[in-house]
Amino acid sequence: MAKSLCVAYLCWLFGGIFGLHHLYLRRTIQCFLWLSTGGVFGVGLLRDLFRMPEYVADCNEDSDYMEKLKIDRKRGRPPFSFARFIGQIFFGLWFRNLVYGAIPDNFPAVDTCALLLPPIGTAVGIYLVGNVGRQKGDLLPPLVVALAFELVFSQEGIAFWAAVVASGVFTWRRKHREKYKSQSFCRRLLLVCVGAVVLTTLVGSYLYFNCEIETEDGEKIKLRDAIVNMLNSPAWREFADAMGILFQRLRHHGFADTFRTFIDLADVEGEQRSLEILGLEKGATEAQVKRAYKKLVVRYHPDKNKEEGTAERFMEIQKAYETLGKIFRSRREKGEQGPGERDRGPRGKRGHEEF
Incomplete structure (x- = not known):
């Protein structure tokens, strides 16, 4: 068709x-x-x-x-294509690095594997690009060249020149493809899936065995250990608890109530964050906010406290106070209660003082 x-x-x-x-x-x-x-x-x-x-x-x-x-x-011989030649070099290096990165550090005979396996990746990348479309070539020539370069030379950057020379040899020996092999869609999809599995295995091996991240102190830590530490961190547990709350809300109360709960948990108004900056918990009244603000302003005023970071802390306190003030005023105008007071019932005659 x-x-x-x-x-x-x-x-x-x-x-x-x-x-x-x-x-x-x-x-x-x-x-x-x-x-x-x-x-x-x-x-x-x-x-x-x-x-x-x-x-x-x-x-x-x-x-x-x-x-x-x-x-x-x-x-x-097929005409020379600069784009195809560059593609052979790129994918030769791409698959070489994937193979090299996937070899575990504690693998038996790791030095031998690191010497022999990456050139296979180089040859496969060159072979695949060279066999796209109406051209074809053999795997053996680029494999021999890549292996020879890796075995004979040991200088840094030799992998690039190995890919360049192997691509040149492959390009010189390539031929026209007379006709495509007839393959069903399912067979083609299966071949792509097999390739995807191999690719995923290589990437997964690198991420699990060799991938490292660097901390602010310059210390390197394995990615797998970093993920375990992250999953056990208070921040992640708090996030998991929030997702659990949302899931239960969705099951029992529907989407509208879940969305309102999400807005509260996300702290889109900055209410919870502002209370934390002032050292208060959820449920603080306007009077408590003012008292905490006055104490912190006196403590962190740049004219009285010359310690490093005082000015930034002072500005943070000011912003938190202003944020809570807007929330109190907005809710007062709507007849609602201020932050943390939604369950305290009606206010007395004195009400809230103006911010």
């Missing part, structure tokens, strides 16, 4: 970052490459916007397009 240019563009629009338009147009390898890099981080996705008519003509074996291919075949 002939492929539609309109459908191809729709696939590009809604799933281009995952290579959906390439899967639709039977370009399985390119689909996987786009899936592994998000459309080459958007650059390849933008290029596809202009190349789409050519992709559709290739897939449908349009007569004019096939005639052009016949002329190219008569010239012998």
Whole structure:
């Protein structure tokens, strides 16, 4: 069945970052490459916007397009493409780094694996890009070149030159692809899924075994340990408790009540944060807010306290006081109670003093 240019563009629009338009147009390898890099981080996705008519003509074996291919075949070796050559270098380095990063530090014979496995990633990246579309080549030449560079040379940055030379050898030996292999959509999807599993395994291995983050003190800590510490932190537990409250509200009281609860928990007015700055708990009255404010202003006034950070603390206190003042005035005008007083019942004759 002939492929539609309109459908191809729709696939590009809604799933281009995952290579959906390439899967639709039977370009399985390119689909996987786009899936592994998000459309080459958007650059390849933008290029596809202009190349789409050519992709559709290739897939449908349009007569004019096939005639052009016949002329190219008569010239012998496929014409050199700078974009394809750069793509071979990029994906060669991309897959090399994925393989290298996935090798655990405590893996047996880690030095040998770090020497032999990354060049395989380089060769695979070059091979995949070189076999996109109507061109094809063998895996062995770039593999031999990449291995030779890694084994013979040990200088920093040799991986780049290995990818460059291996791409050059592959480009020199490439051939025309006479005809696409007929593959069903399910088979093509299965191949992409297998590639995605391999890619996920490599990334997951790197994140679990080797990925580190640096603290403010310059200390490095494994990402897996950082995640465990985060999940046991008070902030995360507070977040989990809030999500639990929202879930129970949604189950028993519906969306409207849940949304109001969410607004309270999110502290969109800054009420809870302002109370914390003034050293007060939820339920503080206007009088308590004023007393706390006066004490803190005297303590942190820049003219009386010359310690570092005093001015910032003073401004923070002023802002918190102003925020609570606006909340009190707004609720007074609406006949409501101030922060933390919603369950205290009606106010007496004295009421709230003006802020």
